[in-house]
Amino acid sequence: MSDNNIVDIAEKRQPEEWRKYIKVGAVTVILVGLVAVLLSNLFIVEQGEYKVVRQFGEVVRIEDEPGLKFKVPFIQSVTTLPKYQMVYDIPTAEINTRDKKRMLADHYALWRIENPHNMISNVGTFQRAEAIMGELIFSAIRAELGQLDFDQIINEDEGSRGGINEMVKERVNEALARNNYGIILTDVRMKRTDLPEENEEAVYRRMISERQSTAQDYLSQGDAEANRIRANTDREVQEILATANADANEIIGEGEAEAAQIYNDSFGRDPEFYQLYRTLQSYEQTINDQTVIVLPADSPYARILMGYLD
Template sequence: MNRLVIFGVVVVAALYALLSSIYIVDERQRALVLQFGQIKDIRDEPGIGFKIPFFQNVAYYDDRILSLDTDPLEVTPLDDRRLEVDAFARWRIADVRQFREATGSDGDFASTVGGQRLERIVNAAVREVLGGVTSDAILSADRVALMAAIRDEAIAESAGLGVEVVDVRIKRADLPEQNLEATFERMQAERQREAEDERARGREARLRVESTADREAVGILSEAQRESEIIRGEADAERNRIFAEAFGQDPEFFAFYRSLNAYALALRGDNATMVITPDSEFFSYFDGVGEFTTTDAPVQPVTMPDEDAGTGEEPAATDQ
Protein backbone atom coordinates (compact mmCIF):
# COMPACT_ATOMS: atom_id res chain seq x y z
CA MET A 1 0.00 0.00 0.00
CA ASN A 2 2.83 2.31 0.87
CA ARG A 3 4.45 1.51 -2.44
CA LEU A 4 1.34 2.52 -4.30
CA VAL A 5 1.21 5.85 -2.47
CA ILE A 6 4.84 6.52 -3.17
CA PHE A 7 4.38 5.59 -6.82
CA GLY A 8 1.39 7.93 -7.08
CA VAL A 9 3.32 10.76 -5.55
CA VAL A 10 6.21 10.18 -7.90
CA VAL A 11 3.87 10.11 -10.91
CA VAL A 12 2.16 13.32 -9.84
CA ALA A 13 5.49 15.03 -9.26
CA ALA A 14 6.71 13.87 -12.62
CA LEU A 15 3.59 15.17 -14.34
CA TYR A 16 3.87 18.48 -12.53
CA ALA A 17 7.54 18.77 -13.48
CA LEU A 18 6.70 17.90 -17.06
CA LEU A 19 3.94 20.46 -17.23
CA SER A 20 6.10 23.08 -15.52
CA SER A 21 8.78 22.60 -18.13
CA ILE A 22 6.41 23.39 -20.99
CA TYR A 23 5.45 26.94 -21.99
CA ILE A 24 3.46 28.20 -24.96
CA VAL A 25 4.28 31.35 -26.92
CA ASP A 26 1.31 33.03 -28.61
CA GLU A 27 1.69 34.44 -32.11
CA ARG A 28 1.20 37.91 -30.65
CA GLN A 29 4.03 37.49 -28.15
CA ARG A 30 7.74 37.06 -27.68
CA ALA A 31 9.23 35.22 -24.71
CA LEU A 32 12.40 35.27 -22.62
CA VAL A 33 13.50 32.25 -20.59
CA LEU A 34 15.04 33.56 -17.38
CA GLN A 35 17.09 31.75 -14.80
CA PHE A 36 17.74 33.66 -11.60
CA GLY A 37 17.14 36.86 -13.55
CA GLN A 38 19.56 35.99 -16.34
CA ILE A 39 18.37 35.51 -19.92
CA LYS A 40 18.87 31.93 -21.01
CA ASP A 41 16.76 31.78 -24.16
CA ILE A 42 14.77 34.03 -26.49
CA ARG A 43 11.66 32.71 -28.15
CA ASP A 44 10.64 34.82 -31.16
CA GLU A 45 8.44 32.26 -32.90
CA PRO A 46 5.02 31.08 -31.67
CA GLY A 47 4.73 27.48 -30.44
CA ILE A 48 5.65 25.21 -27.53
CA GLY A 49 8.93 25.61 -25.65
CA PHE A 50 10.66 23.84 -22.77
CA LYS A 51 12.40 25.17 -19.68
CA ILE A 52 13.87 23.76 -16.51
CA PRO A 53 11.10 23.67 -13.93
CA PHE A 54 11.57 25.43 -10.63
CA PHE A 55 14.80 27.07 -11.82
CA GLN A 56 13.65 28.90 -14.92
CA ASN A 57 10.66 31.13 -15.63
CA VAL A 58 9.28 32.75 -18.79
CA ALA A 59 8.62 36.49 -19.35
CA TYR A 60 6.19 37.36 -22.17
CA TYR A 61 6.35 40.59 -24.20
CA ASP A 62 3.76 41.93 -26.60
CA ASP A 63 4.93 41.70 -30.21
CA ARG A 64 2.13 43.86 -31.65
CA ILE A 65 2.23 47.55 -32.62
CA LEU A 66 1.22 49.45 -29.51
CA SER A 67 -0.41 52.88 -29.14
CA LEU A 68 0.94 55.64 -26.95
CA ASP A 69 -1.15 58.75 -26.24
CA THR A 70 0.99 61.46 -24.71
CA ASP A 71 -0.30 64.04 -22.29
CA PRO A 72 -0.90 67.54 -23.75
CA LEU A 73 2.12 69.79 -23.40
CA GLU A 74 2.80 73.45 -24.10
CA VAL A 75 5.27 74.32 -26.84
CA THR A 76 6.71 77.77 -27.57
CA PRO A 77 7.53 78.22 -31.30
CA LEU A 78 9.92 80.82 -32.70
CA ASP A 79 7.25 83.56 -32.77
CA ASP A 80 6.58 83.13 -29.00
CA ARG A 81 2.95 82.13 -29.54
CA ARG A 82 2.43 79.29 -27.08
CA LEU A 83 0.61 76.26 -28.39
CA GLU A 84 -0.92 73.30 -26.61
CA VAL A 85 0.10 70.16 -28.52
CA ASP A 86 -1.46 66.73 -28.16
CA ALA A 87 0.39 63.89 -29.94
CA PHE A 88 0.34 60.11 -30.13
CA ALA A 89 2.84 57.46 -31.25
CA ARG A 90 2.80 53.91 -32.62
CA TRP A 91 5.61 51.63 -31.45
CA ARG A 92 6.63 48.01 -30.95
CA ILE A 93 9.35 46.07 -29.13
CA ALA A 94 12.03 45.34 -31.72
CA ASP A 95 14.73 43.71 -29.51
CA VAL A 96 13.36 41.88 -26.48
CA ARG A 97 16.77 41.40 -24.81
CA GLN A 98 17.74 45.04 -25.20
CA PHE A 99 14.29 46.17 -24.07
CA ARG A 100 14.54 44.13 -20.83
CA GLU A 101 18.04 45.33 -20.12
CA ALA A 102 17.03 48.96 -20.71
CA THR A 103 13.74 48.94 -18.80
CA GLY A 104 14.18 46.06 -16.33
CA SER A 105 10.65 44.93 -17.07
CA ASP A 106 9.86 41.24 -16.66
CA GLY A 107 6.97 41.33 -19.15
CA ASP A 108 3.95 41.92 -16.93
CA PHE A 109 4.28 45.72 -17.14
CA ALA A 110 6.55 45.86 -20.16
CA SER A 111 4.13 47.93 -22.24
CA THR A 112 3.52 50.36 -19.39
CA VAL A 113 7.18 50.82 -18.52
CA GLY A 114 8.26 51.09 -22.16
CA GLY A 115 5.43 53.54 -22.89
CA GLN A 116 6.47 55.80 -20.02
CA ARG A 117 10.07 55.86 -21.22
CA LEU A 118 8.98 56.43 -24.80
CA GLU A 119 6.56 59.21 -23.83
CA ARG A 120 9.41 61.26 -22.39
CA ILE A 121 11.39 60.76 -25.60
CA VAL A 122 8.45 61.74 -27.82
CA ASN A 123 7.68 64.86 -25.75
CA ALA A 124 11.30 65.95 -25.94
CA ALA A 125 11.27 65.44 -29.72
CA VAL A 126 8.03 67.43 -30.05
CA ARG A 127 9.48 70.36 -28.08
CA GLU A 128 12.74 70.32 -30.03
CA VAL A 129 11.18 70.17 -33.51
CA LEU A 130 8.22 72.50 -32.96
CA GLY A 131 10.36 74.96 -31.02
CA GLY A 132 12.45 75.57 -34.13
CA VAL A 133 9.59 76.72 -36.40
CA THR A 134 6.84 79.33 -36.29
CA SER A 135 3.29 78.68 -35.18
CA ASP A 136 2.05 79.29 -38.74
CA ALA A 137 4.11 76.32 -39.94
CA ILE A 138 2.66 74.13 -37.18
CA LEU A 139 -0.89 75.10 -38.07
CA SER A 140 -0.41 74.74 -41.84
CA ALA A 141 0.18 71.86 -44.22
CA ASP A 142 3.85 71.85 -43.19
CA ARG A 143 2.76 69.85 -40.15
CA VAL A 144 3.27 66.60 -42.12
CA ALA A 145 6.98 67.29 -42.53
CA LEU A 146 7.22 68.31 -38.87
CA MET A 147 5.62 65.04 -37.75
CA ALA A 148 8.13 63.10 -39.86
CA ALA A 149 10.96 65.04 -38.20
CA ILE A 150 9.56 64.26 -34.75
CA ARG A 151 9.33 60.58 -35.65
CA ASP A 152 12.94 60.49 -36.87
CA GLU A 153 14.09 62.23 -33.70
CA ALA A 154 12.15 59.76 -31.54
CA ILE A 155 13.60 56.80 -33.48
CA ALA A 156 17.13 58.04 -32.91
CA GLU A 157 16.58 58.66 -29.20
CA SER A 158 14.77 55.37 -28.54
CA ALA A 159 17.32 53.16 -30.27
CA GLY A 160 18.85 52.20 -26.93
CA LEU A 161 15.50 50.96 -25.59
CA GLY A 162 15.16 48.19 -28.12
CA VAL A 163 11.89 49.62 -29.44
CA GLU A 164 10.87 50.67 -32.94
CA VAL A 165 8.89 53.89 -33.32
CA VAL A 166 6.55 53.30 -36.24
CA ASP A 167 4.88 56.71 -36.42
CA VAL A 168 4.28 59.93 -34.50
CA ARG A 169 1.24 62.12 -35.17
CA ILE A 170 0.01 65.46 -33.85
CA LYS A 171 -3.65 65.17 -32.97
CA ARG A 172 -4.18 68.76 -31.90
CA ALA A 173 -2.21 72.00 -31.85
CA ASP A 174 -4.25 74.85 -30.38
CA LEU A 175 -3.70 78.02 -28.47
CA PRO A 176 -4.07 77.79 -24.70
CA GLU A 177 -7.52 78.70 -23.43
CA GLN A 178 -6.33 81.94 -21.83
CA ASN A 179 -4.86 83.16 -25.13
CA LEU A 180 -7.82 82.36 -27.37
CA GLU A 181 -9.81 85.51 -26.58
CA ALA A 182 -6.85 87.84 -27.17
CA THR A 183 -6.04 86.03 -30.40
CA PHE A 184 -9.62 86.30 -31.63
CA GLU A 185 -9.67 90.02 -30.86
CA ARG A 186 -6.41 90.53 -32.73
CA MET A 187 -7.73 88.58 -35.72
CA GLN A 188 -10.96 90.61 -35.62
CA ALA A 189 -9.04 93.90 -35.58
CA GLU A 190 -6.91 92.75 -38.50
CA ARG A 191 -9.99 91.80 -40.53
CA GLN A 192 -11.59 95.16 -39.77
CA ARG A 193 -8.45 96.95 -40.93
CA GLU A 194 -8.48 94.97 -44.18
CA ALA A 195 -12.18 95.78 -44.62
CA GLU A 196 -11.49 99.50 -44.16
CA ASP A 197 -8.70 99.32 -46.72
CA GLU A 198 -11.06 97.67 -49.19
CA ARG A 199 -13.72 100.32 -48.55
CA ALA A 200 -11.16 103.10 -49.04
CA ARG A 201 -10.04 101.57 -52.34
CA GLY A 202 -13.69 101.28 -53.36
CA ARG A 203 -14.35 104.94 -52.57
CA GLU A 204 -11.26 105.95 -54.52
CA ALA A 205 -12.40 103.91 -57.53
CA ARG A 206 -15.88 105.42 -57.28
CA LEU A 207 -14.51 108.99 -57.24
CA ARG A 208 -12.25 108.19 -60.17
CA VAL A 209 -15.17 106.84 -62.19
CA GLU A 210 -17.41 109.77 -61.23
CA SER A 211 -14.78 112.35 -62.19
CA THR A 212 -14.20 110.64 -65.51
CA ALA A 213 -17.94 110.53 -66.17
CA ASP A 214 -18.35 114.22 -65.23
CA ARG A 215 -15.50 115.20 -67.52
CA GLU A 216 -16.95 113.22 -70.38
CA ALA A 217 -20.41 114.67 -69.68
CA VAL A 218 -19.04 118.22 -69.84
CA GLY A 219 -17.33 117.42 -73.12
CA ILE A 220 -20.48 115.87 -74.57
CA LEU A 221 -22.65 118.81 -73.45
CA SER A 222 -20.17 121.32 -74.84
CA GLU A 223 -20.11 119.55 -78.18
CA ALA A 224 -23.90 119.32 -78.20
CA GLN A 225 -24.25 123.03 -77.39
CA ARG A 226 -21.78 123.93 -80.12
CA GLU A 227 -23.68 121.86 -82.66
CA SER A 228 -27.01 123.30 -81.45
CA GLU A 229 -25.70 126.86 -81.86
CA ILE A 230 -24.52 126.05 -85.37
CA ILE A 231 -27.89 124.55 -86.25
CA ARG A 232 -29.73 127.48 -84.64
CA GLY A 233 -27.62 129.99 -86.58
CA GLU A 234 -28.22 128.15 -89.83
CA ALA A 235 -31.96 128.05 -89.06
CA ASP A 236 -32.04 131.77 -88.29
CA ALA A 237 -30.22 132.51 -91.52
CA GLU A 238 -32.71 130.36 -93.43
CA ARG A 239 -35.63 132.06 -91.68
CA ASN A 240 -34.29 135.52 -92.54
CA ARG A 241 -33.84 134.46 -96.15
CA ILE A 242 -37.41 133.22 -96.32
CA PHE A 243 -38.75 136.44 -94.79
CA ALA A 244 -36.65 138.55 -97.17
CA GLU A 245 -38.06 136.67 -100.12
CA ALA A 246 -41.60 137.06 -98.75
CA PHE A 247 -41.08 140.81 -98.27
CA GLY A 248 -39.84 141.16 -101.80
CA GLN A 249 -42.85 139.34 -103.21
CA ASP A 250 -45.58 141.41 -101.41
CA PRO A 251 -44.34 144.33 -99.29
CA GLU A 252 -47.90 145.51 -98.52
CA PHE A 253 -48.93 142.15 -97.06
CA PHE A 254 -45.71 141.94 -95.11
CA ALA A 255 -46.37 145.35 -93.53
CA PHE A 256 -49.88 144.26 -92.66
CA TYR A 257 -48.55 141.06 -91.07
CA ARG A 258 -46.04 143.03 -89.00
CA SER A 259 -48.78 145.36 -87.75
CA LEU A 260 -50.95 142.45 -86.65
CA ASN A 261 -48.00 141.01 -84.70
CA ALA A 262 -47.47 144.37 -83.04
CA TYR A 263 -51.18 144.53 -82.08
CA ALA A 264 -50.94 141.02 -80.57
CA LEU A 265 -47.99 142.01 -78.45
CA ALA A 266 -49.48 145.34 -77.35
CA LEU A 267 -53.04 144.26 -76.61
CA ARG A 268 -52.66 141.06 -74.57
CA GLY A 269 -53.29 140.22 -70.95
CA ASP A 270 -53.45 143.16 -68.57
CA ASN A 271 -51.69 145.50 -71.03
CA ALA A 272 -54.94 146.61 -72.78
CA THR A 273 -54.69 150.39 -72.07
CA MET A 274 -52.51 152.58 -74.29
CA VAL A 275 -51.94 156.34 -74.36
CA ILE A 276 -51.22 157.51 -77.91
CA THR A 277 -51.97 160.59 -80.05
CA PRO A 278 -55.12 160.54 -82.16
CA ASP A 279 -53.15 160.80 -85.38
CA SER A 280 -50.78 157.92 -84.48
CA GLU A 281 -50.02 155.56 -87.31
CA PHE A 282 -49.96 152.56 -84.96
CA PHE A 283 -53.65 151.79 -85.54
CA SER A 284 -53.68 152.93 -89.14
CA TYR A 285 -55.21 149.63 -90.28
CA PHE A 286 -58.20 150.22 -87.99
CA ASP A 287 -59.16 153.52 -89.69
CA GLY A 288 -59.08 152.11 -93.19
CA VAL A 289 -55.97 153.94 -94.33
CA GLY A 290 -53.68 150.95 -94.70
CA GLU A 291 -51.08 152.66 -96.82
CA PHE A 292 -47.47 152.08 -95.96
CA THR A 293 -44.16 152.87 -97.46
CA THR A 294 -42.58 149.64 -98.69
CA THR A 295 -39.20 150.91 -99.67
CA ASP A 296 -37.71 150.14 -96.29
CA ALA A 297 -35.37 147.19 -95.87
CA PRO A 298 -36.79 143.95 -94.46
CA VAL A 299 -36.82 143.71 -90.74
CA GLN A 300 -36.71 140.70 -88.38
CA PRO A 301 -40.12 139.02 -88.11
CA VAL A 302 -42.08 139.25 -84.91
CA THR A 303 -42.94 135.81 -83.54
CA MET A 304 -46.42 135.36 -82.12
CA PRO A 305 -46.02 134.66 -78.40
CA ASP A 306 -47.77 131.93 -76.46
CA GLU A 307 -51.05 133.25 -75.11
CA ASP A 308 -50.35 131.81 -71.65
CA ALA A 309 -46.87 133.34 -71.32
CA GLY A 310 -46.27 136.97 -70.38
CA THR A 311 -43.21 138.78 -71.73
CA GLY A 312 -43.77 142.25 -70.28
CA GLU A 313 -42.17 143.75 -73.40
CA GLU A 314 -43.29 146.95 -75.13
CA PRO A 315 -44.86 146.55 -78.56
CA ALA A 316 -42.42 146.52 -81.41
CA ALA A 317 -42.01 149.73 -83.32
CA THR A 318 -43.17 149.75 -86.92
CA ASP A 319 -41.99 151.57 -89.98
CA GLN A 320 -45.48 152.84 -90.69
Protein backbone atom coordinates in the same frame (compact mmCIF):
# COMPACT_ATOMS: atom_id res chain seq x y z
CA MET B 1 -1.65 -32.15 14.24
CA SER B 2 -1.71 -28.98 16.18
CA ASP B 3 -3.96 -26.12 15.21
CA ASN B 4 -0.98 -23.74 15.31
CA ASN B 5 0.46 -25.38 12.21
CA ILE B 6 -2.66 -24.72 10.13
CA VAL B 7 -2.35 -21.65 7.67
CA ASP B 8 -5.37 -19.92 6.17
CA ILE B 9 -4.51 -19.36 2.49
CA ALA B 10 -7.21 -16.68 2.11
CA GLU B 11 -5.71 -14.62 4.89
CA LYS B 12 -2.23 -14.88 3.36
CA ARG B 13 -3.46 -13.86 -0.14
CA GLN B 14 -5.20 -10.62 1.01
CA PRO B 15 -2.07 -8.57 1.91
CA GLU B 16 -0.46 -9.48 -1.42
CA GLU B 17 -3.45 -8.05 -3.38
CA TRP B 18 -3.36 -4.78 -1.40
CA ARG B 19 0.32 -4.35 -2.20
CA LYS B 20 -0.47 -4.73 -5.90
CA TYR B 21 -3.17 -2.04 -5.69
CA ILE B 22 -0.77 0.27 -3.87
CA LYS B 23 1.85 -0.16 -6.61
CA VAL B 24 -0.70 0.60 -9.36
CA GLY B 25 -1.90 3.70 -7.52
CA ALA B 26 1.65 4.94 -6.99
CA VAL B 27 2.50 4.47 -10.66
CA THR B 28 -0.69 6.32 -11.63
CA VAL B 29 0.11 9.19 -9.33
CA ILE B 30 3.64 9.44 -10.74
CA LEU B 31 2.36 9.40 -14.32
CA VAL B 32 -0.25 12.03 -13.56
CA GLY B 33 2.40 14.18 -11.88
CA LEU B 34 4.73 13.82 -14.85
CA VAL B 35 1.93 14.78 -17.26
CA ALA B 36 1.01 17.75 -15.07
CA VAL B 37 4.63 18.90 -14.95
CA LEU B 38 4.93 18.43 -18.71
CA LEU B 39 1.75 20.39 -19.41
CA SER B 40 2.69 23.17 -16.98
CA ASN B 41 5.94 23.71 -18.87
CA LEU B 42 4.35 23.92 -22.31
CA PHE B 43 3.47 27.41 -23.54
CA ILE B 44 1.88 28.83 -26.66
CA VAL B 45 3.37 31.66 -28.73
CA GLU B 46 0.52 33.59 -30.34
CA GLN B 47 0.54 35.90 -33.30
CA GLY B 48 1.66 39.42 -32.34
CA GLU B 49 3.71 38.61 -29.24
CA TYR B 50 7.19 37.66 -28.05
CA LYS B 51 7.73 34.97 -25.39
CA VAL B 52 10.82 35.63 -23.28
CA VAL B 53 12.29 32.53 -21.63
CA ARG B 54 14.42 33.26 -18.55
CA GLN B 55 16.63 30.98 -16.51
CA PHE B 56 17.66 32.22 -13.08
CA GLY B 57 16.68 35.74 -14.19
CA GLU B 58 18.76 35.68 -17.38
CA VAL B 59 17.21 35.64 -20.86
CA VAL B 60 18.11 32.35 -22.56
CA ARG B 61 15.93 32.63 -25.65
CA ILE B 62 13.10 34.59 -27.22
CA GLU B 63 10.33 32.84 -29.14
CA ASP B 64 8.58 34.92 -31.81
CA GLU B 65 7.18 32.24 -34.13
CA PRO B 66 3.59 31.19 -33.35
CA GLY B 67 3.21 27.65 -32.03
CA LEU B 68 3.58 25.33 -29.03
CA LYS B 69 6.90 25.63 -27.14
CA PHE B 70 8.51 23.98 -24.10
CA LYS B 71 10.59 25.28 -21.20
CA VAL B 72 12.71 23.43 -18.68
CA PRO B 73 10.63 22.68 -15.59
CA PHE B 74 11.24 24.58 -12.36
CA ILE B 75 14.31 26.53 -13.53
CA GLN B 76 12.88 28.47 -16.45
CA SER B 77 10.06 31.04 -16.58
CA VAL B 78 8.21 32.75 -19.44
CA THR B 79 7.08 36.37 -19.81
CA THR B 80 5.24 38.05 -22.69
CA LEU B 81 6.08 41.21 -24.66
CA PRO B 82 3.81 42.71 -27.35
CA LYS B 83 4.99 42.43 -30.93
CA TYR B 84 2.28 44.64 -32.43
CA GLN B 85 2.23 48.44 -32.71
CA MET B 86 1.23 50.27 -29.52
CA VAL B 87 -0.13 53.73 -28.70
CA TYR B 88 1.57 55.90 -26.09
CA ASP B 89 -0.28 59.01 -24.90
CA ILE B 90 2.46 61.54 -24.19
CA PRO B 91 1.77 63.70 -21.13
CA THR B 92 0.92 67.31 -21.94
CA ALA B 93 4.05 69.46 -21.75
CA GLU B 94 4.66 73.21 -21.63
CA ILE B 95 7.09 74.67 -24.17
CA ASN B 96 8.37 78.11 -25.18
CA THR B 97 8.11 79.17 -28.82
CA ARG B 98 10.67 81.21 -30.73
CA ASP B 99 8.69 84.40 -30.13
CA LYS B 100 8.74 83.71 -26.35
CA LYS B 101 5.16 82.46 -26.10
CA ARG B 102 4.26 79.70 -23.67
CA MET B 103 2.00 76.91 -24.87
CA LEU B 104 0.86 73.41 -23.93
CA ALA B 105 1.51 70.68 -26.51
CA ASP B 106 -0.41 67.41 -26.39
CA HIS B 107 0.92 64.52 -28.52
CA TYR B 108 0.53 60.78 -28.95
CA ALA B 109 3.02 58.26 -30.37
CA LEU B 110 2.89 54.89 -32.12
CA TRP B 111 5.76 52.53 -31.30
CA ARG B 112 6.76 48.87 -31.25
CA ILE B 113 9.46 46.55 -29.93
CA GLU B 114 11.89 45.81 -32.74
CA ASN B 115 14.52 43.82 -30.79
CA PRO B 116 13.19 42.37 -27.53
CA HIS B 117 16.62 41.11 -26.41
CA ASN B 118 18.13 44.62 -26.66
CA MET B 119 15.10 46.12 -24.98
CA ILE B 120 15.36 43.76 -22.01
CA SER B 121 19.15 44.14 -21.77
CA ASN B 122 19.37 47.94 -22.15
CA VAL B 123 15.98 49.12 -20.92
CA GLY B 124 14.58 46.50 -18.62
CA THR B 125 10.81 46.68 -18.43
CA PHE B 126 8.01 47.65 -20.75
CA GLN B 127 7.11 50.61 -18.52
CA ARG B 128 10.73 51.82 -18.51
CA ALA B 129 10.78 51.65 -22.33
CA GLU B 130 7.72 53.91 -22.52
CA ALA B 131 9.25 56.35 -20.01
CA ILE B 132 12.52 56.62 -21.96
CA MET B 133 10.70 57.08 -25.25
CA GLY B 134 8.45 59.75 -23.69
CA GLU B 135 11.48 61.72 -22.48
CA LEU B 136 13.11 61.57 -25.91
CA ILE B 137 9.91 62.62 -27.66
CA PHE B 138 9.39 65.57 -25.31
CA SER B 139 12.99 66.71 -25.82
CA ALA B 140 12.62 66.52 -29.62
CA ILE B 141 9.25 68.30 -29.60
CA ARG B 142 10.62 71.09 -27.42
CA ALA B 143 13.62 71.50 -29.74
CA GLU B 144 11.54 71.56 -32.94
CA LEU B 145 8.67 73.74 -31.73
CA GLY B 146 11.14 76.09 -30.05
CA GLN B 147 12.36 77.07 -33.52
CA LEU B 148 8.88 78.22 -34.63
CA ASP B 149 6.66 81.16 -33.78
CA PHE B 150 3.38 80.57 -31.98
CA ASP B 151 1.28 81.47 -35.05
CA GLN B 152 3.17 78.92 -37.16
CA ILE B 153 2.49 76.14 -34.66
CA ILE B 154 -1.25 76.76 -34.28
CA ASN B 155 -1.67 77.09 -38.02
CA GLU B 156 -4.13 74.42 -39.19
CA ASP B 157 -2.04 73.61 -42.23
CA GLU B 158 -1.43 69.88 -41.93
CA GLY B 159 1.58 70.11 -44.22
CA SER B 160 3.58 72.18 -41.73
CA ARG B 161 2.57 69.99 -38.80
CA GLY B 162 3.44 66.87 -40.74
CA GLY B 163 6.96 68.22 -41.30
CA ILE B 164 7.41 68.81 -37.57
CA ASN B 165 6.18 65.29 -36.77
CA GLU B 166 8.63 63.73 -39.22
CA MET B 167 11.58 65.65 -37.77
CA VAL B 168 10.60 64.63 -34.23
CA LYS B 169 10.36 60.97 -35.30
CA GLU B 170 13.80 61.07 -36.93
CA ARG B 171 15.40 62.64 -33.84
CA VAL B 172 13.87 60.08 -31.48
CA ASN B 173 14.71 57.05 -33.65
CA GLU B 174 18.32 58.21 -33.95
CA ALA B 175 18.60 58.35 -30.15
CA LEU B 176 16.89 54.96 -29.72
CA ALA B 177 19.19 53.31 -32.28
CA ARG B 178 22.30 54.97 -30.81
CA ASN B 179 21.59 53.44 -27.39
CA ASN B 180 20.42 50.05 -28.71
CA TYR B 181 17.13 50.26 -26.85
CA GLY B 182 15.49 47.78 -29.22
CA ILE B 183 12.38 49.88 -29.75
CA ILE B 184 11.33 52.10 -32.66
CA LEU B 185 8.98 55.07 -32.99
CA THR B 186 6.71 54.57 -36.02
CA ASP B 187 4.73 57.82 -35.79
CA VAL B 188 4.07 60.85 -33.59
CA ARG B 189 1.14 63.25 -33.94
CA MET B 190 0.00 66.50 -32.35
CA LYS B 191 -3.51 66.19 -30.89
CA ARG B 192 -4.00 69.79 -29.82
CA THR B 193 -2.25 72.93 -28.60
CA ASP B 194 -3.47 75.01 -25.69
CA LEU B 195 -2.38 78.07 -23.81
CA PRO B 196 -1.57 78.09 -20.10
CA GLU B 197 -4.57 79.41 -18.20
CA GLU B 198 -2.73 82.54 -17.07
CA ASN B 199 -1.97 83.46 -20.71
CA GLU B 200 -5.33 82.75 -22.31
CA GLU B 201 -7.02 86.03 -21.41
CA ALA B 202 -4.10 88.14 -22.64
CA VAL B 203 -3.92 86.21 -25.89
CA TYR B 204 -7.67 86.51 -26.42
CA ARG B 205 -7.47 90.27 -25.92
CA ARG B 206 -4.59 90.51 -28.36
CA MET B 207 -6.49 88.43 -30.90
CA ILE B 208 -9.57 90.65 -30.52
CA SER B 209 -7.43 93.76 -30.97
CA GLU B 210 -5.77 92.32 -34.06
CA ARG B 211 -9.13 91.37 -35.57
CA GLN B 212 -10.50 94.85 -34.87
CA SER B 213 -7.43 96.43 -36.44
CA THR B 214 -7.78 94.18 -39.48
CA ALA B 215 -11.49 95.05 -39.74
CA GLN B 216 -10.67 98.76 -39.56
CA ASP B 217 -8.10 98.33 -42.33
CA TYR B 218 -10.72 96.62 -44.47
CA LEU B 219 -13.23 99.42 -43.75
CA SER B 220 -10.65 102.11 -44.62
CA GLN B 221 -9.77 100.33 -47.83
CA GLY B 222 -13.47 99.99 -48.62
CA ASP B 223 -14.10 103.71 -48.00
CA ALA B 224 -11.13 104.68 -50.16
CA GLU B 225 -12.31 102.40 -52.95
CA ALA B 226 -15.88 103.77 -52.65
CA ASN B 227 -14.59 107.36 -52.89
CA ARG B 228 -12.50 106.45 -55.92
CA ILE B 229 -15.48 104.82 -57.61
CA ARG B 230 -17.69 107.82 -56.82
CA ALA B 231 -15.10 110.27 -58.19
CA ASN B 232 -14.68 108.22 -61.37
CA THR B 233 -18.46 107.96 -61.75
CA ASP B 234 -18.97 111.72 -61.24
CA ARG B 235 -16.27 112.47 -63.79
CA GLU B 236 -17.80 110.06 -66.29
CA VAL B 237 -21.26 111.61 -65.69
CA GLN B 238 -19.86 115.14 -66.29
CA GLU B 239 -18.15 113.96 -69.44
CA ILE B 240 -21.34 112.27 -70.67
CA LEU B 241 -23.44 115.40 -69.88
CA ALA B 242 -20.93 117.69 -71.54
CA THR B 243 -20.88 115.48 -74.62
CA ALA B 244 -24.70 115.31 -74.64
CA ASN B 245 -25.04 119.09 -74.25
CA ALA B 246 -22.55 119.69 -77.02
CA ASP B 247 -24.40 117.27 -79.25
CA ALA B 248 -27.75 118.88 -78.32
CA ASN B 249 -26.45 122.40 -79.02
CA GLU B 250 -25.08 121.25 -82.31
CA ILE B 251 -28.41 119.66 -83.24
CA ILE B 252 -30.33 122.76 -82.07
CA GLY B 253 -28.03 125.00 -84.10
CA GLU B 254 -28.45 122.84 -87.14
CA GLY B 255 -32.22 122.85 -86.60
CA GLU B 256 -32.38 126.61 -86.16
CA ALA B 257 -30.25 127.12 -89.24
CA GLU B 258 -32.45 124.79 -91.20
CA ALA B 259 -35.58 126.55 -89.88
CA ALA B 260 -34.16 129.96 -90.80
CA GLN B 261 -33.40 128.68 -94.25
CA ILE B 262 -36.95 127.40 -94.57
CA TYR B 263 -38.32 130.77 -93.33
CA ASN B 264 -36.14 132.64 -95.80
CA ASP B 265 -37.21 130.44 -98.65
CA SER B 266 -40.88 130.75 -97.66
CA PHE B 267 -40.87 134.51 -97.06
CA GLY B 268 -38.90 135.18 -100.21
CA ARG B 269 -41.79 133.88 -102.25
CA ASP B 270 -44.21 136.54 -100.82
CA PRO B 271 -42.49 139.65 -99.38
CA GLU B 272 -45.75 141.30 -98.44
CA PHE B 273 -46.81 138.33 -96.38
CA TYR B 274 -43.39 138.35 -94.73
CA GLN B 275 -43.79 142.01 -93.87
CA LEU B 276 -47.22 141.29 -92.37
CA TYR B 277 -45.85 138.35 -90.36
CA ARG B 278 -42.97 140.40 -88.94
CA THR B 279 -45.39 143.20 -88.03
CA LEU B 280 -47.62 140.81 -86.14
CA GLN B 281 -44.59 139.42 -84.28
CA SER B 282 -43.63 142.95 -83.26
CA TYR B 283 -47.11 143.44 -81.82
CA GLU B 284 -46.55 140.45 -79.53
CA GLN B 285 -43.30 141.92 -78.28
CA THR B 286 -44.41 145.54 -77.77
CA ILE B 287 -48.10 145.61 -76.91
CA ASN B 288 -49.65 144.57 -73.58
CA ASP B 289 -52.43 145.86 -71.26
CA GLN B 290 -50.54 149.06 -70.40
CA THR B 291 -49.03 149.91 -73.77
CA VAL B 292 -49.69 153.38 -75.20
CA ILE B 293 -48.78 153.92 -78.85
CA VAL B 294 -48.97 157.28 -80.64
CA LEU B 295 -48.97 156.75 -84.40
CA PRO B 296 -50.44 158.58 -87.39
CA ALA B 297 -53.73 157.05 -88.27
CA ASP B 298 -52.71 156.57 -91.84
CA SER B 299 -49.40 154.77 -91.05
CA PRO B 300 -49.18 151.14 -92.29
CA TYR B 301 -48.31 149.92 -88.79
CA ALA B 302 -51.43 151.55 -87.29
CA ARG B 303 -53.68 150.47 -90.14
CA ILE B 304 -52.70 146.79 -89.71
CA LEU B 305 -53.19 147.10 -85.95
CA MET B 306 -56.67 148.47 -86.51
CA GLY B 307 -57.53 145.77 -89.01
CA TYR B 308 -57.22 147.71 -92.31
CA LEU B 309 -55.24 145.33 -94.47
CA ASP B 310 -55.98 146.88 -97.90
